[in-house]
């Protein structure tokens with residue numbers, strides 16, 4: 001199959017490289033010339049495990065190319081995937097579809113009749129209908145628009161793409177179904193389930209999936225608050241409920257609230273869709289509120305662990321990316337936490353294994369350290385915000401020795417409270433009893 005992938009961000013680049021690895025001929029397009037120049041020179045625009053070697057090997061085989069020339073990339077393609085950003089629109093939270101529609105207008109004058117246009121971007125119900133209308137208005141002879149939402153997770157994106165829990169395809173016409181089946185055929189051999197459904201249903205499925213995961217996280221976060229009040233341990237509660245197959249263990253980690261490029265914007269966009277349809281979605285609405293409040297409350301949590309007053313205190317922060325194994329800082333809980341600490345008069349020194357460059361674009365007034373040890377040195381407290389593997393096995397005795405104040409706020413429950421206390425640290429986890437962790 002000849003494929004054009006419009007947008008070479010976290011989704012487009014991974015999808016394009018994986019499709020090429022399946023044996024397809026893929027042209028990846030981006031309007032950001034810097035990204036394309038970098039990719040043509042072998043420099044990845046994002047940090048994603050395994051991506052560089054996957055890209056390199058497929059470029060060498062001649063199956064993967066990068067260009068800013070959209071017309072050239074889409075002209076001979078049998079399928080054109082749209083994987084551009086759909087951020088929350090400022091003000092109302094609706095998905096901003098400017099990038100999607102701009103790309104559609106650009107490709108309309110060029111694609112051959114019968115080309116299947118596929119939205120991989122997360123787009124609200126009805127966007128496929130809008131795309132179809134634009135294509136018809138632009139005089140495209142045979143219009144075929146499908147939805148193929150993407151479920152990969154940053155940090156495990158390649159494995160997720162190649163071994164998906166499911167593939168969702170929303171397409172009414174036979175040609176679109178045929179082309180998408182051909183494109184994903186290597187995965188069917190591995191028995192990945194495929195759901196072929198209507199386009200609007202596929203579009204909504206993506207939002208429903210993300211909203212449900214967001215609900216799960218907010219649910220366990222509220223249970224964590226209850227655990228603190230009634231002296232129970234949320235880690236064990238999560239395990240106790242997660243082992244029930246009807247519930248499942250994933251997304252039951254209490255923490256500082258969800259962030260990232262998807263859950264916050266997708267829950268807001270779902271609420272916009274619901275408002276437009278005149279249907280209330282109380283559970284999702286409450287989840288958004290619970291999560292916003294939680295992120296905003298994290299700086300106070302640190303202040304409380306330090307006796308209330310943060311002025312002049314030096315606080316070390318471990319982890320900035322919204323989750324481990326990515327450099328993505330979009331809506332990261334670290335941002336509201338750090339801004340809150342600074343507002344309360346603290347000095348912040350932070351370290352993240354890969355996200356420093358991205359963090360520098362969104363954080364002001366933060367000092368950046370080069371290691372966990374450097375951040376801990378002479379700090380009044382150390383806060384674990386992102387659970388990178390390298391923060392899971394810190395030498396707590398050494399950390400305690402280099403900290404000025406012996407406070408460890410573990411927003412990801414990485415450490416055993418008893419072990420931390422043995423090292424001489426005042427330990428404060430999430431949802432681990434009245435005292436921050438069982439004695």
Ligand code: NAD
Pocket residue numbers: 006007008009010011012029030031032035070083084085086099100102103120121122123150151152153154261262
């Ligand atoms: P991103 O911001 O990392 O990448 C988008 C890219 O599209 C950018 O490089 C931008 O320059 C490019 N672009 C925009 N308009 C263009 C145009 N007209 N022509 C060519 N290139 C153009 O975004 P992302 O994180 O990859 O997300 C893309 C979509 O996938 C979003 O809808 C998102 O919700 C969805 N999604 C993201 C994830 C994730 O984990 N990041 C997972 C599943 C789905």
